[in-house]
Structure formats: structure tokens, C-alpha cells
Amino acid sequence: MNLKVIAFDADDTLFINEPYFEEAEKKFCVLLEDYLSHQGLSRELFTTQVNNLPLYGYGIKGYILSMIEAAIKVSNGTISVDFIKKITEYGKDLIEKPIELIDGVEETLQALHGKYKLVVATKGDLKDQQRKLHKSGLGNYFHHIEVMDDKQEINYQKLVKRLDIQPSEFMMIGNSLKSDVLPVLEIGGYAIHIPFHTTWEHERIDHKVEHQNFSAVEKIIDVLKILQ
Incomplete structure (x- = not known):
């Protein structure tokens, strides 16, 4: 990679x-x-x-x-x-819910910061996502925050273009196979899936993902085994 x-x-x-x-x-x-x-x-x-x-x-x-x-x-x-x-x-x-970081998040970001350009690519309301990221204390790790109206191939194509990179130089890490993995693989990027114990029904898919650019880990800290 x-x-x-x-x-x-x-x-x-x-x-x-x-x-x-x-x-x-x-x-x-x-x-x-x-x-x-x-x-x-x-x-x-x-x-x-x-x-x-x-x-x-x-x-x-x-x-x-x-x-x-x-x-x-x-x-x-x-x-x-x-x-x-x-x-x-x-x-x-x-x-007004408190921000509760998932175990291993900050350690992972600390290890990757400076080695790669780190960005947030998420769906949702712009003001709410900015608020959550600010309250999380993680903002300083990220070069760019992208609040997307959807996560289809076209949205990721626009994102990599704004970042001035090729899809093969881009990796997405997330809990949704439908939104964080499949469209990124389709444009030629890399993706890592980290399952969360609860997934919104709209984000579920009913088939396995098999692709040379795809990896799955149990915990976010495990991405370091792939990236370091």
C-alpha cells in the first residue's frame, strides 16, 4: 500500500x-x-x-x-x-449526550498521527458532528473533517479529489460495510471494517465482503497491525 x-x-x-x-x-x-x-x-x-x-x-x-x-x-x-x-x-x-470514546481510539490516532494525513469522513448533521468531534478532544489529530450527505462512490470520489490524491492512496476505516467499505473498494481505495455491537438496520448488508483491498479487525487498535 x-x-x-x-x-x-x-x-x-x-x-x-x-x-x-x-x-x-x-x-x-x-x-x-x-x-x-x-x-x-x-x-x-x-x-x-x-x-x-x-x-x-x-x-x-x-x-x-x-x-x-x-x-x-x-x-x-x-x-x-x-x-x-x-x-x-x-x-x-x-x-446533549456525553461523548464516549470507543476503547483504543486515542491510542490508535496517536500512533498514526504524523505518519499519514488523518481525516474524518462521516454522515450526519454538520453542526452536530463538529460539536461531537470538538467535545471528544480528538480534533487535533485530524487534518480535515468531511461531513458527507451520503457515502456513495460519487461522494468518495469527490473527497479524494479534494484531498488531491488517487483512490489507491486512500483508506477508509469504519463500522459500516455498506457505507464505509463497499463504495471505497469500488473506487479503488482500501477499507478496514471494525464491527460495532449495534448497527442501524439501514446500514446492514446480507453478504460477505471479499476483496484484496479489504481487511476486518475486531478493535480499532488492531488497525495498527495492518498500518505499521
Whole structure:
């Protein structure tokens, strides 16, 4: 490998994220359990959120708008203002969650800093992702922060062009095979998958990944065995 840039996903790669969304979803299901089963509410929320991705993108703000829309739908428009107020409170709680680094993150960044150009390449709301990175204390390790509206091949092609490198000089490290691995391999880059114990349904794939530029490790610190 002749790598120049190593990009890290943020949520559930550098710091914990998805469990907080699952916690908010459980509150949502309890709040509306008189209208539909918890399973039905989860499915309605997921469908609404995915349908809204082209409009709102990824992140907490779009998630809360989808919660409100799903609540209106399952209640046939009868949901009270107090319920909507509760849902917005769930969103504020998500924004105010503490930043919890995943084990081994800082040690890994310390070891790689100065040897490669390190960047963050993540989806979500720009303001929220900048806030989380600032509060994490990791900002000084990174040369560039890219908050992407999606992680398709075209998005990574634009990123490597902005970084003035070839795809073969780029590596992506993240917890999503769908977003962090497959599109990067398709453009000719390298990718390392680090599984997280919880993965949003929209990010799951149902097949194995086999590619000469692909590696999988159990913990983030293990990427040093590949890169050093």
C-alpha cells in the first residue's frame, strides 16, 4: 500500500452513537404504545426515516422530524402538543449526550498521527458532528473533517479529489460495510471494517465482503497491525 490519507468514520467508530438512538426509539415506542405495538412503531419510524433521508439527510434533526411525522401518522393526526413536546425533548437529549470514546481510539490516532494525513469522513448533521468531534478532544489529530450527505462512490470520489490524491492512496476505516467499505473498494481505495455491537438496520448488508483491498479487525487498535 502507498497510503497518504486514512479516513475514519465518526459515529460508532470513534465514539458511541447508535445505542443512544435506540434509547430514544424505545422512549418513542413507550410514548405511543396506545396507538400501535412497539414492533409496529419501530417499523413505522424506520420507514419514515428512510423515506425522509433525501429530504433531511442523516442526523438527529432529521430523526426527530421523522419521529414527529410517524407519530402523526400512527395517531391519525390526533397526537397532542404535549406528545410532540416530548419527542422534541428526546431530540435535545440526544444532542446533549456525553461523548464516549470507543476503547483504543486515542491510542490508535496517536500512533498514526504524523505518519499519514488523518481525516474524518462521516454522515450526519454538520453542526452536530463538529460539536461531537470538538467535545471528544480528538480534533487535533485530524487534518480535515468531511461531513458527507451520503457515502456513495460519487461522494468518495469527490473527497479524494479534494484531498488531491488517487483512490489507491486512500483508506477508509469504519463500522459500516455498506457505507464505509463497499463504495471505497469500488473506487479503488482500501477499507478496514471494525464491527460495532449495534448497527442501524439501514446500514446492514446480507453478504460477505471479499476483496484484496479489504481487511476486518475486531478493535480499532488492531488497525495498527495492518498500518505499521
